[in-house]
Amino acid sequence: MKLAAIFALLPLAIPATAADASLSAKERDQLIQLLNDSRKEFLDSVTNLSDPQWRWKPAPERWSVGECAEHIVLSEEMLFSRAQDAVHNPADPDWETKTAGKTEILLSVMAQRKGKAQAPEEIQPTGKLTREEIMARFARDRDATLKFAQTTDVMLKEHLAPHPFPMFNPLNAYQWVLYIPLHNMRHDKQIAEVKSTPGFPAK
Numbered sequence: 001m002k003l004a005a006i007f008a009l010l011p012l013a014i015p016a017t018a019a020d021a022s023l024s025a026k027e028r029d030q031l032i033q034l035l036n037d038s039r040k041e042f043l044d045s046v047t048n049l050s051d052p053q054w055r056w057k058p059a060p061e062r063w064s065v066g067e068c069a070e071h072i073v074l075s076e077e078m079l080f081s082r083a084q085d086a087v088h089n090p091a092d093p094d095w096e097t098k099t100a101g102k103t104e105i106l107l108s109v110m111a112q113r114k115g116k117a118q119a120p121e122e123i124q125p126t127g128k129l130t131r132e133e134i135m136a137r138f139a140r141d142r143d144a145t146l147k148f149a150q151t152t153d154v155m156l157k158e159h160l161a162p163h164p165f166p167m168f169n170p171l172n173a174y175q176w177v178l179y180i181p182l183h184n185m186r187h188d189k190q191i192a193e194v195k196s197t198p199g200f201p202a203k
Contacts, residue, residue, distance in 0.1 A: 019096055021158035023174060031149045031174075034181035039142050041188045042072065045195070046135075050203050054131055058197040067125035068191045069134050074123040076141045076180050080148075083176035086161035087154055095158040099172045106175060110182035113189050120164065145180055 023031070046054070046069055054066045063071070092098065129137075156174035163169040171179070194200065 019157070021091075021095065021155035022153075023156060027174070028149065031178055031181075032146065034178070034185075035142065035146050035149060038181035038184035038188065039138075042069075042138070042184060042191075045188055045191045050201065051131070052201045053195075053203070056194070056199075056201055058194055058199070063125060063190070063194070065191050065194050066131060066134070067127070068187050068194065069131075069138070070125035070127075070129055071119060071123060072184055072187050073129075073134050073137045073141065074125070075119075075183055076138070076145065078120075078123050079176055079180045079183065080141065080145055082161050082163075082171075083148075083156075083173045086159040086171070086173035086176055087156070089159050089161060091155065091158040092160050093158075095160060095172055098160060098170055099157065099175060102168060102171060102175055103178065105167075106178055106182055110179065111185035111189075113186050117165070145177065149177060 046065060049065060054069075055064050057064045057067075154173065156177070157172045159173045160170040161173070161176060163171050
């Protein structure tokens with residue numbers, strides 16, 4: 001099912017009264033937990049792989065584990081940059097209406113790998129990064145994202161940045177950060193699929 005069709009089925013629950021633009025304790029705790037869980041899931045899935053397992057592709061047009069990992073890293077850097085762009089944009093007084101329902105669809109669709117979308121060219125894997133570079137950048141970037149989630153006191157929800165997909169345009173800074181672990185989990189599932197494909201190297 002296309003993402004647009006899934007989005008159309010979800011209620012756009014616009015609050016009747018003004019909502020708090022800051023993160024609630026529950027939202028912050030959930031975000032931190034997702035960042036930690038997705039990191040553990042990713043590291044558990046790739047740490048003990050051999051180089052042949054890292055590079056093996058199920059088909060010429062499909063990504064290897066290494067390519068999935070590179071995409072995860074490039075995506076986290078891009079998504080965190082979008083969150084920072086949003087933070088530096090002026091607060092939007094109409095943020096509630098413009099971002100209503102989008103947190104729910106991110107939580108419902110991303111990690112579960114519902115719908116299909118073409119990754120923008122800038123975050124498609126190229127094979128130019130070594131395995132060591134990918135893992136080092138993942139560790140560095142996730143530490144930075146986690147620190148931001150733990151410490152920020154910015155009213156994240158009232159700061160917006162555009163998204164290239166019309167149905168997500170725009171997202172607020174909280175939604176951009178939330179996107180990171182959910183996207184990570186989405187591709188952890190893709191890595192699991194690669195590893196379970198017949199022909200995956202035994203070692």
